[in-house]
Amino acid sequence: MSQLSDRLLERLQSRTARVGVVGLGYVGLPLAVEFARSEGLPLAVRGGGHNPAGHCVLDDGLVIDLSRMRGVEVDADARTARAQGGSTWLDFDTATQAHGLVAPGGVVGSTGVCGLTLGGGIGHLTAQHGLTCDNLVGAELVTPDGTIVRASADENADLLWGLRGGGGNFGVATWLEYRLRPLDAVVGGMLTVRGTGVRDALLRFRDVVAGAPRELSCQAVLSVDDSLKHVLVVLPCYTGSSSDPAELRALRGGARELDDGVQACSFLDQQRLLDSPYGTNRHYWKGHFVRELPDELVDELLRRVLALGRPAGDILLESLHGAPKNTDPTAGAVGWRGAAFNVSATATWQDPALDEEQIAWARETAAALEPWSLGGGYMNYMQADEPIERVRAAFGDEAFDRLRALKRRYDPGNVLRRNQNIPPGAA
Numbered sequence: 443m444s445q446l447s448d449r450l451l452e453r454l455q456s457r458t459a460r461v462g463v464v465g466l467g468y469v470g471l472p473l474a475v476e477f478a479r480s481e482g483l484p485l486a487v488r489g490g491g492h493n494p495a496g497h498c499v500l501d502d503g504l505v506i507d508l509s510r511m512r513g514v515e516v517d518a519d520a521r522t523a524r525a526q527g528g529s530t531w532l533d534f535d536t537a538t539q540a541h542g543l544v545a546p547g548g549v550v551g552s553t554g555v556c557g558l559t560l561g562g563g564i565g566h567l568t569a570q571h572g573l574t575c576d577n578l579v580g581a582e583l584v585t586p587d588g589t590i591v592r593a594s595a596d597e598n599a600d601l602l603w604g605l606r607g608g609g610g611n612f613g614v615a616t617w618l619e620y621r622l623r624p625l626d627a628v629v630g631g632m633l634t635v636r637g638t639g640v641r642d643a644l645l646r647f648r649d650v651v652a653g654a655p656r657e658l659s660c661q662a663v664l665s666v667d668d669s670l671k672h673v674l675v676v677l678p679c680y681t682g683s684s685s686d687p688a689e690l691r692a693l694r695g696g697a698r699e700l701d702d703g704v705q706a707c708s709f710l711d712q713q714r715l716l717d718s719p720y721g722t723n724r725h726y727w728k729g730h731f732v733r734e735l736p737d738e739l740v741d742e743l744l745r746r747v748l749a750l751g752r753p754a755g756d757i758l759l760e761s762l763h764g765a766p767k768n769t770d771p772t773a774g775a776v777g778w779r780g781a782a783f784n785v786s787a788t789a790t791w792q793d794p795a796l797d798e799e800q801i802a803w804a805r806e807t808a809a810a811l812e813p814w815s816l817g818g819g820y821m822n823y824m825q826a827d828e829p830i831e832r833v834r835a836a837f838g839d840e841a842f843d844r845l846r847a848l849k850r851r852y853d854p855g856n857v858l859r860r861n862q863n864i865p866p867g868a869a
């Protein structure tokens with residue numbers, strides 16, 4: 443390995459001597475990609491480092507770590523922002539909110555902007571403004587042969603289509619560009635219900651979001667505490683004009699053990715709600731996009747969080763009502779915008795001795811969702827052991843074949859395969 447790094451350094455020095463330090467990022471990235479290809483080294487790309495499958499690292503290969511490329515450039519007049527390949531949502535929201543602007547992103551500040559966008563993107567503004575990838579308007583990539591390629595509505599529009607959900611399959615993004623919208627404040631925060639009222643609160647969440655206007659995005663997290671009491675955290679984000687919206691009153695309902703933390707706040711405060719430290723736990727996530735959430739399934743989920751007789755992890759329910767349904771489905775590759783919810787069992791633990799039990803819990807919980815599933819899983823939450831059929835089903839046959847054709851054009855050797863892979867296959 444040390445000989446390899448010497449060879450890489452030599453090549454980098456010879457190039458930078460020619461172009462000077464200013465061009466280092468632009469030289470370093472193509473060189474690293476080219477080097478991995480020419481040495482036959484497996485390659486991983488690290489943005490924010492959040493992927494639960496651990497795709498951003500690997501042994502005996504080359505990791506392109508973008509975590510020092512975190513700039514976000516805002517053009518307030520054009521209402522667009524360019525985020526560098528390693529920027530996080532905290533970087534992005536801080537830069538865009540300085541101008542009173544937003545793009546719909548993830549709910550945890552340290553998640554990578556590019557990684558999340560390339561897999562779709564669900565968060566606190568999904569009902570209002572769609573999936574994160576619906577707001578992607580341009581990109582610059584370094585493809586595996588070291589070429590710099592741009593994508594927008596006017597240039598390589600088919601690549602832009604593929605980047606809206608097709609993951610990090612086509613190149614390393616030096617920057618992605620987003621459409622922005624004005625937003626100053628929201629009504630947001632958390633409603634936490636414990637104990638016997640959780641079932642009713644979960645049913646209320648389901649019913650409220652089914653009829654909710656686009657001004658309300660909402661997610662819910664179901665778990666049990668150490669005393670095996672059910673806990674439901676509901677995370678509304680309302681951006682309408684009412685000071686007391688009926689939907690928020692309905693979400694509160696008459697729950698007895700209710701901790702009501704919902705109030706007017708800045709969008710940055712809303713984005714910081716879940717900023718817990720990340721990186722110490724072991725993870726295994728599995729879920730389904732479901733057509734509906736019938737009472738029977740709610741009861742099964744309430745049973746599943748108790749199944750190990752101790753807290754095993756959370757069940758995350760992300761509502762996909764509103765804007766994702768009103769966006770032209772042919773504008774991007776994602777194939778699940780018709781689902782009512784994305785429901786995911788997110789097993790988290792620390793002791794490696796629990797690996798088998800925790801993984802089995804997530805798989806069995808996901809299996810309980812299958813009767814209501816649209817078929818595929820969410821690229822951003824899938825583990826490395828997902829079969830290709832699940833990746834295919836996340837797009838549908840036609841879109842998957844179109845993605846494979848793009849893969850053959852931009853990465854025919856499948857150099858970028860440490861991801862939810864779209865293999866190039868035969869034409």
Ligand SMILES: Cc1cc2nc3c(=O)[nH]c(=O)nc-3n(C[C@H](O)[C@H](O)[C@H](O)COP(=O)(O)OP(=O)(O)OC[C@H]3O[C@@H](n4cnc5c(N)ncnc54)[C@H](O)[C@@H]3O)c2cc1C
Binds near residue numbers: 490552557561
């Ligand atoms: C705590 C936590 C919270 C999350 N919250 C949300 C959420 O609110 N909404 C949501 O939709 N998802 C969420 N996710 C899932 C997240 O979107 C995905 O795991 C995503 O892959 C993370 O991107 P990253 O850059 O942080 O991760 P990394 O592990 O660094 O990268 C993951 C993959 O993305 C690709 N990638 C990253 N950057 C680039 C780039 N510049 N160019 C090309 N490819 C790149 C690569 O294929 C890489 O393997 C969350 C995950 C965690 C762990």
